[in-house]
Amino acid sequence: MQPRNSRLNSSALRGAVDLAAVKAAGEAAQKAEQARAERARQAAAGIAPDPSAYPLVIDVTEDTFETEVVQRSTEVPVVIDFWAEWCEPCKQLSPMLERLAEEYAGRIVLAKIDVEANQLLTQQFGIQGVPAVMAVVAGQLVPLFQGAESEPNVRKVLDQLILVAEQRFGVVGGAGAPAEAPGEAGPYLPEDPALAAAHEALDRGDLGGAIQAYQNVLVDEPGNTEAKLGLAQAELLRRVEGLDLATVRAAAAADPKDVGAQLKAADLDLVGGHVEDAFGRLVATVGRTFGEDRDTVRLRLLELFEVIGSEDPRVTAARGALARVLF
Structure with a gap:
């Protein structure tokens, strides 16, 4: 689900319906807030951030995935580049993603996963072909796109991913990040309080409350696409509760x-x-x-x-x- 003023054109964020992620969203946001507070404290004390503590491009393996991707995603959106040495489109896309990660200066981290060397991760993520690009935000998987993409399209996806990470999950990026990410992500508009209440109910696992809250929004705004999406997700999650x-x-x-x-x-x-x-x-x-x-x-x-x-x-x-x- 995305705030209505920052919808992605790709499948990003709409396919993220992992039960564990929904339950963990509140905890992840709290960790992100703690990390932001610590960075603010250091900045107020005149302590310069250590660049080595926030690498922007990292090679990830099955052994390091939990630490480098899942845990890191509570502080910054982690974009995952699934690639292979034999993949010709990867040779154009991967350098572009690395350059953009540096340009975004801490608003995202790029995790590179060699599918040949990490076949278990490849299977777990259901990767059918490379290049494939996903993200993890506050522990929640977000499919972005598969195959080669133009730089303008990639920038647009990254800009909106960052906005949603901030507005939806409270994940704002690493130390030294600029006030605004490059590109044209659009102005921030305050979220509808009724819709925000529905999101919060979903985040804390109150599926019945979330369903009722989304239905209330749709009574007043039958065409609200975000409320329709939220309702569909909440109803799906409730249907699978307790199923083996x-x-x-x-x-x-x-x-x-x-x-x-x-x-x-x-x-x-x-x-x-x-x-x-x-x-x-x-x-x-x-x-x-x-x-x-x-x-x-x-x-x-x-x-x-x-x-x-x-x-x-x-x-x-x-x-x-x-x-x-x-x-």
């Missing part, structure tokens, strides 16, 4: 025509970051069902599209697949 992944997947595999089992499996797929699997499962289920069952699955698929966002290429592909089975 192995049990659900076994039931879905045992009976492909069991609509309830397929819906639960798709929800768990999406929460686990397996977006294409979730969409593919429901498209296939639409194709083999009829009447009310088909309509139920179709509507759930549309709800999951809302969670990820209409701009995401995975949604575009799934919409096309859905149209083909329907018509």
Whole structure:
């Protein structure tokens, strides 16, 4: 979810629905606030920051991921560049990302992961091809883009990632960061208090409260896209509470025509970051069902599209697949 004045054009931030991340968001924001306070104390005391303590470009392995990425993400957005030596597009994108990390001067950190040397991480992140770029903010995974991108597009994504990190999670970047990141991210606009209350309820794991709060916003503003997104995420998280992944997947595999089992499996797929699997499962289920069952699955698929966002290429592909089975 993003503040309405800082929406990303890519899938960034919309695909982040990890349960553990939602529960940890408040704690991560608190850590970030403590880090900011310490930096402010040092600045007031005239203590210059140690540049070596805040490297802007780091090589990350499976052994160092927790410390260098997850823990660091409570203080600064960590952009992850998945690359490989044999990847030709990586040879253009990676140097650009390194240069931008230096230019942004502490507002982001770039973590470079060699997919060949870190295959477990590659599998855990579901990397299908390189280059692939993601971010971690306050412990929450944020898909950004895959494949080569132009520098203007990369700047736009980074600018808005920084704004969302600040406004949504309170993560503002490392010592020595400029007051404004390079680029044109747009002015900050105060967030709607009702929407902020809904976000806070979601952050602290009060899913029932979050759902009611988002519904209240939509009563007054039926077209509020951020409230629609928040409601879809909160409802998804509530649906998967208490579900056992192995049990659900076994039931879905045992009976492909069991609509309830397929819906639960798709929800768990999406929460686990397996977006294409979730969409593919429901498209296939639409194709083999009829009447009310088909309509139920179709509507759930549309709800999951809302969670990820209409701009995401995975949604575009799934919409096309859905149209083909329907018509």
